[in-house]
Amino acid sequence: MDAGNDGTTTPVLLNVYDLTPVNDYLYWLGFGVFHSGIEVHGMEYGFGAHDFSSSGVFEVQSKCCPGFVYRKTVWLGTTDMSREDFRSFIERLAGKYHGNTYNLISKNCNHFTDDVCKNLTGKPIPGWVNRLARVGSVFDCLLPESVQVSPVGHVPTLRPVIDDDFDSISSSDSDEGDEDKHLLEAPSTELLPVDVPLKLAKDLL
Numbered sequence: 001m002d003a004g005n006d007g008t009t010t011p012v013l014l015n016v017y018d019l020t021p022v023n024d025y026l027y028w029l030g031f032g033v034f035h036s037g038i039e040v041h042g043m044e045y046g047f048g049a050h051d052f053s054s055s056g057v058f059e060v061q062s063k064c065c066p067g068f069v070y071r072k073t074v075w076l077g078t079t080d081m082s083r084e085d086f087r088s089f090i091e092r093l094a095g096k097y098h099g100n101t102y103n104l105i106s107k108n109c110n111h112f113t114d115d116v117c118k119n120l121t122g123k124p125i126p127g128w129v130n131r132l133a134r135v136g137s138v139f140d141c142l143l144p145e146s147v148q149v150s151p152v153g154h155v156p157t158l159r160p161v162i163d164d165d166f167d168s169i170s171s172s173d174s175d176e177g178d179e180d181k182h183l184l185e186a187p188s189t190e191l192l193p194v195d196v197p198l199k200l201a202k203d204l205l
Contacts, residue, residue, distance in 0.1 A: 009078040012120050013039040014113060016129060017068035027071075027128075034129050035068045038076075038113045040120070041083045045090055047112035049102035056099030057090070057112070074129075077121035089119070 015037045018024075023032040037046035037060065044062045063070050081089065097112055110130035117125050 014074040050099035055094040057094035079120040
């Protein structure tokens with residue numbers, strides 16, 4: 001999915017993180033428990049869990065997602081989508097990824113990055129990144145019950161999405177109202193109310 005950008009292209013990168021030290025062994029077997037974020041125009045976007053029906057999509061500095069151990073970056077391709085058009089695209093897509101729908105097997109962070117990658121480059125992310133979820137969907141009975149049924153994940157304390165970062169976006173976009181803004185915006189102290197515990201996917205493995 002591309003949009004004009006004066007012939008200039010920008011890289012589409014996948015930043016992969018470890019959720020468990022066991023990945024040091026599983027990785028060489030083509031398996032692992034990974035978190036991934038998609039990097040475009042210098043910022044990284046991911047999907048995590050919380051207990052609300054608002055979007056679980058968040059923005060962080062590249063290769064610096066809190067709570068995970070960075071492993072590697074995978075080149076996925078390029079897009080000629082401008083920074084402003086990409087912002088609009090990611091906001092629309094974020095509306096499909098609510099925090100309370102996160103599930104390790106059926107709708108996790110890697111499903112989100114795969115969706116973004118297919119839209120931008122026409123190709124999926126590498127199969128090994130989300131292979132464990134695909135195996136789990138077939139052999140669900142072999143997984144711990146908490147993993148089978150619980151929407152789990154991690155929404156870190158994040159840098160908010162600031163309109164000044166995209167000051168060239170037309171004023172008509174802002175007139176659409178807050179209901180069209182799906183990206184999570186972090187207050188200066190807490191992302192979520194303090195009485196709502198965040199859940200780490202690695203804690204249930």
